[in-house]
Amino acid sequence: MSTVLPKSPLMALLRDMPKAELHIHIEGSLEPELIFALAERNQVELPYADVAALRRAYAFTDLQSFLDIYYAGASVLLHEQDFYDMARAYLARAVRDHVVRAEIFFDPQTHTARGVPMASVINGLYRACREAERDWGISCDLILCFLRHLSEEEALVTLAQAMPLRDRFIGVGLDSSELGHPPEKFARVFARCRALGLRLVAHAGEEGPPAYIWSALDVLQVERVDHGVQALQDAALVQRLARERIALTVCPLSNQMLQVFPDLADHNLPQLLEAGLVATVNSDDPAYFGGYINENFVQLFAATGMGARQAYQLARNSLQASFAGAASKAAWMEQLDACFVRHGMEAAITP
Numbered sequence: 008m009s010t011v012l013p014k015s016p017l018m019a020l021l022r023d024m025p026k027a028e029l030h031i032h033i034e035g036s037l038e039p040e041l042i043f044a045l046a047e048r049n050q051v052e053l054p055y056a057d058v059a060a061l062r063r064a065y066a067f068t069d070l071q072s073f074l075d076i077y078y079a080g081a082s083v084l085l086h087e088q089d090f091y092d093m094a095r096a097y098l099a100r101a102v103r104d105h106v107v108r109a110e111i112f113f114d115p116q117t118h119t120a121r122g123v124p125m126a127s128v129i130n131g132l133y134r135a136c137r138e139a140e141r142d143w144g145i146s147c148d149l150i151l152c153f154l155r156h157l158s159e160e161e162a163l164v165t166l167a168q169a170m171p172l173r174d175r176f177i178g179v180g181l182d183s184s185e186l187g188h189p190p191e192k193f194a195r196v197f198a199r200c201r202a203l204g205l206r207l208v209a210h211a212g213e214e215g216p217p218a219y220i221w222s223a224l225d226v227l228q229v230e231r232v233d234h235g236v237q238a239l240q241d242a243a244l245v246q247r248l249a250r251e252r253i254a255l256t257v258c259p260l261s262n263q264m265l266q267v268f269p270d271l272a273d274h275n276l277p278q279l280l281e282a283g284l285v286a287t288v289n290s291d292d293p294a295y296f297g298g299y300i301n302e303n304f305v306q307l308f309a310a311t312g313m314g315a316r317q318a319y320q321l322a323r324n325s326l327q328a329s330f331a332g333a334a335s336k337a338a339w340m341e342q343l344d345a346c347f348v349r350h351g352m353e354a355a356i357t358p
């Protein structure tokens with residue numbers, strides 16, 4: 008349930024500023040209403056009577072308690088059109104939050120395990136991306152995630168299944184249950200992806216220890232770390248992340264809902280910025296965690312007391328850390344500066 012917050016110039020700026028969303032699981036954007044509509048369309052039985060009963064189940068104690076419900080929700084996705092509808096709905100919502108660039112995670116193994124063809128998953132999502140670019144001017148690309156609770160052999164099979172559609176996704180990631188499944192379990196599949204020229208990211212340091220962030224960097228050679236909030240426990244790791252300008256895709260409302268930081272006021276994002284890290288704000292699974300990207304910004308800033316300078320830094324970080332081309336990034340940076348001037352916040356963008 009989102010808190011009602013006072014309208015202030017800062018909150019208006021947070022909502023209006025152009026930003027990139029770099030950590031969004033498309034299956035986590037499935038709203039309960041769409042889950043029920045797809046269940047009916049596809050004749051899938053759900054273990055919940057109605058939307059309200061499903062929403063009542065969204066009381067999570069940790070990552071695993073969320074994942075169990077998230078995978079159940081995804082069971083209604085069967086046909087290419089379902090994947091298209093889900094991504095179209097997310098992208099329409101992202102445009103309203105002034106997202107100019109979205110790098111969208113998807114979990115193919117959740118679907119291929121139920122007999123859904125890989126092509127249905129990728130083609131539906133891909134068509135939604137291209138049409139959103141055409142219709143709304145948002146830039147978007149897909150990142151295929153391997154489920155880390157499954158084996159590396161299964162990840163290798165998944166990669167082989169996706170190869171005929173290699174031009175339809177730009178990178179790979181690693182998600183699902185973190186504890187007990189360290190990044191190095193996926194060394195070979197990531198090496199293969201690197202050789203294929205795919206961009207590399209991985210969830211690390213959400214619930215897991217700093218050691219998982221080290222191995223995501225050293226073994227998988229990722230370019231960004233998803234979450235990474237546990238990095239602050241390790242001063243040498245913070246130095247490394249800052250020196251190499253490795254971005255962290257932080258998800259405040261997710262961290263609150265999964266009890267990583269039960270109180271948003273205690274979230275360590277202000278300290279991550281203070282330490283010189285390239286932190287960004289993202290929504291993770293917005294349909295489950297109470298808000299899309301702007302809600303993450305607004306609630307985090309209201310709880311921590313951060314101001315316009317941090318807003319500028321976070322928006323810049325997101326655009327800079329995206330896998331978009333240099334010309335697009337330069338254009339978005341200009342739009343960002345213009346937005347701060349329009350809001351009378353020039354002081355926040357002067358060095």
Ligand SMILES: Nc1ncnc2[nH]cnc12
Pocket residue numbers: 032035070077182183184185210213261291292
């Ligand atoms: N927050 C999260 N962590 C790991 N895997 C996920 N899959 C969807 N959301 C996730």
Ligand SMILES: [Zn+2]
Pocket residue numbers: 030032182210233291
């Ligand atoms: Zn995530």
